[in-house]
Amino acid sequence: MGRVRSDSARCAAWVVTVAGTLLAALAACGSPGRGASAPEPDGRAARSGIDASDPHGVPGVGPGLRRRIPAGSGQVVAVYGEDRNSADSTVVLYTRRGEGWRRVRDWPAHNGRKGWTADHRSGDRRSPVGVYTLTDAGGVLDDPGTELPYTQDRSFAAPRWWARPYWHDFDYVIAIDYNRVRGTPPNDPRRPEGDGKGGSIWLHMDHGSGTSGCVSMSRQAMEFLLRTLDPDRRPVVVMGDRADLLSR
Template structure:
């Protein structure tokens, strides 16, 4: 019996300066380059049915480690506290860019994987981009990982889970770097715990690292342009964020340009 042969087989007017001194958003000193205002993704041949299924089925994607968050490298992930179960990731396009994107990730426990729960959203950061050594007036947002413990704004509490300070001192006017109106930028804010004391209003001006290292770095309502160092997102998303950030989940922000965060 013959065996068949098998064939061969990819900054600003005085009023605005006063507002910034009271509230701050990126620096406690006037920027070196002040704007009119401030703030701030077939083989041929016979084969078995089982082999056909194996060839037709795509290879499964590798299952990510519970510790992994897309876009964050091992050095960055190592800075995220073990107790944090909410991580707001703000990723800048380039080191000198003021355009960014934001996603909130959450997980139920250390053994669980991170899941996106809000976003992706468009965002802005400092006019001059990012820095790993922020100083007052450099117009750059600091890169790093910080806790999110306190919120506030000019408008009434929209249902925030974090402690919320409603205060008229969050009022702001003037124009931003591109002439866009700043009014309403501080209607809602979440304080980023860079050079500040946790557990107090975002308006508190205590600067543990000294005034020269800046302060008043917030997440706030986007005004359509770059900030002095804060992170800004559209107002409707600020409301969503405030209603979702839960102090019981020890939320933190991870922020920086994409290349730095991948380290």
């Protein structure tokens, strides 16, 4: 079962001091009205456009990004964007098998409503292209049984002044380690590379359209990932539009 990090005293103090920043963090993920620590390693999947010619590499990922996947990583969440300016994408979970990768499952997903960028900036409504670790999870709902450190707290809830389809976006989230402090709750507001580089980029639940930079999926997909990702296997996300994934 997951290790629940719900130290109420710490969370209460944190909420009091950074409540305003938290709303900004939530907005970075999915607000309908707006819109790294990362560089350590920096038909879906079978549809045309995803290159599976190298049996030892993650399909559709070029050699540059492939080299940024840590040698000890045994799980890759690949996000294949339909187009550089599209909000539609496909998420595929791969696990390492010998020298190659086995496709486990795939799901339809959404990314930034304006598409993708290799130079993500706060408010650009594009998702960052790259390879990022996945170390921390949380959400409004109880831990579904993840091995990732999980913070359950009502402070994740989307504001009720957002449109109703967005209210459950953060019932489950997995932090993408882009411009954040790894080993902290996903809604920790600190941004080591500065606010201008954006942050609060998460995997979270879907509201049926593009996000402000996060990647969103169904509740079933999020529950599967939470129950499957194993910190001992050093999971990472490899994300971008198909053209950039192949060319980098």
